[in-house]
Amino acid sequence: RIAYVNGQYVPHDQAAVHIEDRGYQFADGVYEVCEVTGGRMVDERRHMARLVRSLGEIRIAMPMSLAALGVVLRETIRRNRVHDGFVYLQVTRGVARRDHYFPDPSTPPSIVVTARAADPRKADAQALQGIAVITTPDNRWGRVDIKTVGLLPNVLAKQAAKEAGAREAWFVDAEGRVTEGGSTNAWIVTQDGKLVTRQADNAILRGITRTVMMEVAEKLQLRVEERAFTVPEALAAKEAFVTSATNFAMPVVRIDGKPVGEGRPGPVARALREHFHETAEIAG
Ligand code: PMP
Numbered sequence: 001r002i003a004y005v006n007g008q009y010v011p012h013d014q015a016a017v018h019i020e021d022r023g024y025q026f027a028d029g030v031y032e033v034c035e036v037t038g039g040r041m042v043d044e045r046r047h048m049a050r051l052v053r054s055l056g057e058i059r060i061a062m063p064m065s066l067a068a069l070g071v072v073l074r075e076t077i078r079r080n081r082v083h084d085g086f087v088y089l090q091v092t093r094g095v096a097r098r099d100h101y102f103p104d105p106s107t108p109p110s111i112v113v114t115a116r117a118a119d120p121r122k123a124d125a126q127a128l129q130g131i132a133v134i135t136t137p138d139n140r141w142g143r144v145d146i147k148t149v150g151l152l153p154n155v156l157a158k159q160a161a162k163e164a165g166a167r168e169a170w171f172v173d174a175e176g177r178v179t180e181g182g183s184t185n186a187w188i189v190t191q192d193g194k195l196v197t198r199q200a201d202n203a204i205l206r207g208i209t210r211t212v213m214m215e216v217a218e219k220l221q222l223r224v225e226e227r228a229f230t231v232p233e234a235l236a237a238k239e240a241f242v243t244s245a246t247n248f249a250m251p252v253v254r255i256d257g258k259p260v261g262e263g264r265p266g267p268v269a270r271a272l273r274e275h276f277h278e279t280a281e282i283a284g
Helices: 022-026 044-057 066-079 120-129 152-163 208-219 231-235 267-279
Strands: 002-005 008-011 029-037 085-092 110-117 131-137 168-172 178-181 185-189 195-197 224-226 239-244 248-255
Touching: 002 066, 008 066, 022 085, 029 044, 044 066, 044 085, 044 208, 066 085, 066 110, 120 248, 120 267, 131 152, 152 168, 185 208, 185 231, 208 224, 208 239, 208 248, 208 267, 231 248, 239 267, 248 267
Parallel strands: 131 168, 131 248, 195 224
Antiparallel strands: 002 008, 002 110, 029 085, 085 110, 168 178, 178 185, 185 195, 185 239, 239 248
């Protein structure tokens, strides 16, 4: 495997950044994960727009033009011969002696790009079963709309899920409402067939898959309500599911060990999953 690190393509097992990289010292950086299908990126334009926004919110300069970045992403995919899988991009505030204040503006941001293959049939098989989730208090900071590499609460929540035999953890705010999953957005289908997912404010990441699924829902003539829902509401729902670039729409069949609806994947999540790639932008 090959990784792109600060201007060079290097063997993945030798790819490294300096110990004084601010990503390592302070989690002072942002990232994107983009699905690759048939060797092509899915929703590249939206992922790049979100990257630009994340960088702007934490005041890191764009390390290169979007066009140049596109070339690097494509080249990394090509060099790794990824047909189906993911491309990962991380930008940090660069390497400087450890000090909380921003480094000198001349410090170049660090960029890392990796790509790896993933068998889409595995996710499809999982979608037929559905997944279990646990719930956990949302103890994250107030700007999780920025896609930073500071993911410790997410790591701890997802590990707790794994140890409980579940795949994902749903964060629940102080009012008892679900914000999102550790690495996914959370949705329910109400008994009267409405899709509900939390409004994209500072308390969730505005998932690209979430945005595209809203368009898919519109095509399927499903109504979408952007509002928060509680765990009891999710348990009483017809269906629940999560969305992300790595999961598309993944049915949730159990929450904290209790079944959602009939405890089986439902038709709405299946339809959204099936129609996702015709609505997503997949460009050369
Ligand atoms: N929320 C969080 C916390 C995430 O990490 C992710 C995945 N990056 C998502 C939601 C889903 O975002 P997307 O659909 O853009 O993958």
